[in-house]
Amino acid sequence: xxxxxxxxxxxxxxxxxxxxxxxxxxxxxxxxxxxxxxxxxxxxxxxxxxxxxxxxxxxxxxxxxxxxxxxxxxxxxxxxxxxxxxxxxxxxxxxxxxxxxxxxxxxxxxxxxxxxxxxxxxxxxxxxxxxxxxxxxxxxxxxxxxxxxxxxxxxxxxxxxxxxxxxxxxxxxxxxxxxxxxxxxxxxxxxxxxxxxxxxxxxxxxxxxxxxxxxxxxxxxxxxxxxxxxxxxxxxxxxxxxxxxxxxxxxxxxxxxxxxxxxxxxxxxxxxxxxxxxxxxxxxxxxxxxxxxxxxxxxxxxxxxxxxxxxxxxxxxxxxxxxxxxxxxxxxxxxxxxxxxxxxxxxxxxxxxxxxxxxxxxxxxxxxxxxxxxxxxxxxxxxxxxxxxxxxxxxxxxxxxxxxxxxxxxxxxxxxxxxxxxxxxxxxxxxxxxxxxxxxxxxxxxxxxxxxxxxxxxxxxxxxxxxxxxxxxxxxxxxxxxxxxxxxxxxxxxxxxxxxxxxxxxxxxxxxxxxxxxxxxxx
Numbered sequence: 001x002x003x004x005x006x007x008x009x010x011x012x013x014x015x016x017x018x019x020x021x022x023x024x025x026x027x028x029x030x031x032x033x034x035x036x037x038x039x040x041x042x043x044x045x046x047x048x049x050x051x052x053x054x055x056x057x058x059x060x061x062x063x064x065x066x067x068x069x070x071x072x073x074x075x076x077x078x079x080x081x082x083x084x085x086x087x088x089x090x091x092x093x094x095x096x097x098x099x100x101x102x103x104x105x106x107x108x109x110x111x112x113x114x115x116x117x118x119x120x121x122x123x124x125x126x127x128x129x130x131x132x133x134x135x136x137x138x139x140x141x142x143x144x145x146x147x148x149x150x151x152x153x154x155x156x157x158x159x160x161x162x163x164x165x166x167x168x169x170x171x172x173x174x175x176x177x178x179x180x181x182x183x184x185x186x187x188x189x190x191x192x193x194x195x196x197x198x199x200x201x202x203x204x205x206x207x208x209x210x211x212x213x214x215x216x217x218x219x220x221x222x223x224x225x226x227x228x229x230x231x232x233x234x235x236x237x238x239x240x241x242x243x244x245x246x247x248x249x250x251x252x253x254x255x256x257x258x259x260x261x262x263x264x265x266x267x268x269x270x271x272x273x274x275x276x277x278x279x280x281x282x283x284x285x286x287x288x289x290x291x292x293x294x295x296x297x298x299x300x301x302x303x304x305x306x307x308x309x310x311x312x313x314x315x316x317x318x319x320x321x322x323x324x325x326x327x328x329x330x331x332x333x334x335x336x337x338x339x340x341x342x343x344x345x346x347x348x349x350x351x352x353x354x355x356x357x358x359x360x361x362x363x364x365x366x367x368x369x370x371x372x373x374x375x376x377x378x379x380x381x382x383x384x385x386x387x388x389x390x391x392x393x394x395x396x397x398x399x400x401x402x403x404x405x406x407x408x409x410x411x412x413x414x415x416x417x418x419x420x421x422x423x424x425x426x427x428x429x430x431x432x433x434x435x436x437x438x439x440x441x442x443x444x445x446x447x448x449x450x451x452x453x454x455x456x457x458x459x460x461x462x463x464x465x466x467x468x469x470x471x472x473x474x475x476x477x478x479x480x481x482x483x484x485x486x487x488x489x490x491x492x493x494x495x496x497x498x499x500x501x502x503x504x505x506x507x508x509x510x511x512x513x514x515x516x517x518x519x520x521x522x523x
Contacts (some may be wrong), residue, residue, distance in 0.1 A: 004103070007072040009062055009478035010045045011082045022047065025078040032107035032114055041072055051085040056093050065158065066096065074103035088413055094119065159202045168221040169193050169286040171228060180414050187226070190286055191263075192218055196252065200298055202450065203468060206249035213247040215482040221255060222247045243400065256295060261287045265310035271397065273427060295385060316364045316463050317341060317477065320470050324480040325354030333358055341479070354481040362494035367477050370472065372503040376455035384448045391435040474504040
């Protein structure tokens with residue numbers, strides 16, 4: 001008697017599902033193959049693969065095995081739903097098995113007993129059973145989806161927490177209106193977020209803010225949630241040492257760009273919408289809409305671009321110090337015992353008739369004194385733009401989601417899938433129509449006092465922040481070429497007659513206008 005060759009097929013939609021774990025499926029398949037006197041010659045293990053979204057032929061491992069039908073005689077699954085969840089997929093698999101004369105086996109069929117579909121011979125009974133079981137599997141999949149969707153919809157309609165990751169800025173609390181939980185602003189996280197938003201809007205880079213948070217020992221979002229739940233913060237283990245997670249510019253950008261700050265429920269970083277296309281809310285917004293929009297504008301302005309000022313240089317006067325001879329910028333260069341600012345016209349392919357140079361400590365001290373003497377006591381202001389009521393940004397989001405939905409149309413093969421697709425499209429179309437009919441209010445700008453003087457801002461910032469302040473204020477120092485030799489200057493200190501300092505278009509800092517001194521956060 002020829003021994004049958006069996007292929008053990010394993011599938012799991014969610015890798016962490018213990019009830020249908022790969023080990024359990026593998027054991028059931030092996031036991032059934034042994035009961036039939038077959039030897040397992042291979043295994044097709046597809047994890048994190050949904051049967052409702054992929055056919056057996058589209059799955060990475062099973063699909064590869066199905067293209068090599070001569071290597072086995074039968075395929076064993078634990079249950080029917082591990083193979084297919086739609087009648088169309090079952091019909092396709094049945095045609096393949098009939099064409100290649102294969103035996104399809106399920107270790108646990110209806111009632112828990114093994115079941116086989118012998119497609120090696122023309123058997124109308126096997127095909128009928130296959131169709132009925134496929135119909136049952138498809139109905140079960142639809143019922144599960146509807147139960148989950150219905151349960152989630154009920155929870156959201158009641159404003160209750162439906163599970164999943166709690167966005168940073170919120171915490172899970174007991175529902176005061178009934179059973180379950182709700183999300184509410186987390187006072188500790190909101191305080192941290194307020195400081196982050198304030199610093200970013202005041203001109204700090206995300207890297208600088210991240211460094212400050214790390215220096216202050218502020219836990220990252222995942223550790224904050226762990227601490228709130230009474231668990232130990234995470235980290236990367238290096239032997240006996242654990243390196244805790246730290247804030248980065250990327251972490252900050254992800255938190256600050258999340259629509260959850262507006263109180264929106266999100267999925268894969270996008271706003272979840274109801275049947276009318278309106279955002280589904282998780283609770284009270286952490287940020288007001290105008291602050292959120294201003295923050296997004298600032299973050300967009302921080303996107304890396306060409307010809308931006310270098311952040312890795314310690315040159316305070318980069319973009320501030322200029323050579324009188326050619327009008328070009330002066331650059332910091334090191335030398336034995338110190339550093340100098342020099343004209344580098346030749347590096348730009350330009351000839352300078354009077355290239356200037358001066359000791360860095362002299363020039364930086366001079367500019368610092370002149371700048372703070374002129375404007376140090378003045379209050380720093382910033383320009384705030386109020387966008388009013390402008391549906392343009394949300395309309396773009398709806399348009400992108402509609403485009404994605406229309407591209408997904410041909411993927412919905414079942415009637416149920418097409419119905420759900422149409423419902424999603426109708427909801428987004430209604431939302432788009434509502435936004436198109438929403439009147440647009442013109443934006444306006446205002447100058448807001450920060451409550452901080454230029455001197456105080458200067459004191460609490462490093463070289464990068466101070467340089468940006470000088471540049472935003474329009475500060476310039478023009479340096480003329482010194483006398484040959486320069487011995488007297490080295491002994492007596494800097495020759496200030498070679499220097500001309502200005503803010504904006506004013507030679508006298510005391511006469512500089514507010515417009516020239518305004519901190520332009522979008523630069």
